[in-house]
Amino acid sequence: MRVVILPSELEVSDFAAKLICEFISHKENAVLGLATGSSTVLTYKVLIEQCKKEQISFKKVSTFNLDEYIGLEPNHTQSYRHYMDSELFNHIDINKKNTHIPECFNNEFALSCNNYESMINNHGGIDIQVLGIGTNGHIGFNEPTSSLNSRTRVKTLSENTIKNNSRFFDKTEIQPKLAITMGIGTIMEAKQIILLGLGKHKSKAIADTIEGPITSFCPGSILQQHSDVVVVIDEHAASELKLYDYYIHTENMHQWKISF
Ligand code: GLP
Secondary structure: EEEEEEEEHHHHHHHHHHHHHHHHHHHOOOOOOOOHHHHHHHHHHHHHHHHHHHOOOOOOOOOOEOOOOOOOOOOOOOOOOHHHHHHHHHOOOOHHHHHOOOOOOOOOOOHHHHHHHHHHHHOOOOEEEOOOOOOOOOOOOEEOOOOOOOOEEEOOOOOHHHHHHHOOHHHHOOOOOOOOOOOOOHHOOOOOEEEEEEOOOHHHHHHHHHOOOOOOEEEEHHHOOOOOEEEEEEOOOOOOOOOHHHHHHHHHHHHHOOOO
């Protein structure tokens, strides 16, 4: 794993956006796996700025989101379709037909999940998967004890996740307890993975992901088995890492190597 520790949220977001932009500039029909949540908002803002400055174009890019709540209409303000439209897609030159989010507003969940997997395969797989991480180590909505080989399916959200995400819902709204999520096996097939972590409240999940044993109890820890993962985190999220100094040193060496 490449672990990049940066001083601020802005620098984390700039770094992640730069990796994505560089990739798209070499492969205009890139297939991106995207995440929702607060960790990705600023990265998407940087992508929007770059697109407005005509530094990159999403015209030929396709996207697949990690997950979607079951029970929310796509235009519900808390649906992940709404999040993606308002935080990214409405502001860039992407063709919305090329943006995919698990189809949750029907009762054919098994069919939706299989179709989602087929669509990803038909696009040649995901080039770069962007991930956030839950405080319990979940990736997508793969809660602790999810099978490390799981595929896209319906998951029951943990109490911890429901509580953490309750900040986005009005008290009068019914908060979903189920979601469709790409499986851990699905995520692991992405060619490159960028994991973002911001804030002290993520420090344990980040330490368990990078330095803990590989266990379904911390789904993020499976990323240790992927050959191309970049973890981009701020100093707060990095604060429980035992090898903190080593990651800083390694990154300095990396910058030194590429300057030749
Ligand atoms: C949510 C999403 C994840 C996201 C994670 C972290 O529940 N399903 O895809 O990465 O939790 O969210 P945040 O970035 O808001 O902390």
